[in-house]
Amino acid sequence: MLISKLVLKAKYSMVDILLVYVVITAAVFVVVFMLLPRYGPHTISRLTCPRCKKKFNYHWVPGASFISLYRGRNRRLKCPYCHIVSTFDVVSTKLTTEQARLLKAKA
Numbered sequence: 001m002l003i004s005k006l007v008l009k010a011k012y013s014m015v016d017i018l019l020v021y022v023v024i025t026a027a028v029f030v031v032v033f034m035l036l037p038r039y040g041p042h043t044i045s046r047l048t049c050p051r052c053k054k055k056f057n058y059h060w061v062p063g064a065s066f067i068s069l070y071r072g073r074n075r076r077l078k079c080p081y082c083h084i085v086s087t088f089d090v091v092s093t094k095l096t097t098e099q100a101r102l103l104k105a106k107a
């Protein structure tokens, strides 16, 4: 009887932990995918497509993207002009805040 009560209690606390876990995951998900890309520190990289040699800007959030965890400094992106996926080094092509500001002022 005592054991079944304990098992029942363990079952309930498992549900609680799972619920907390789901809520935390949802909160992290919202922050990482919705708040940071919108309000977080943006980094803009000026990329040049290796195929068509056209330049385009790529906005990204340093550290927030899960992709950066396993890709490091490279991102596989589709060129907006020729629509061919290439690997770009987004770290070395990063614009300084001053360059980004000038770019925004021009646009």
Ligand SMILES: [Zn+2]
Pocket (backbone or CB within 6 Å): 049, 050, 051, 052, 053, 054, 079, 080, 081, 082, 083, 084
């Ligand atoms: Zn291209």
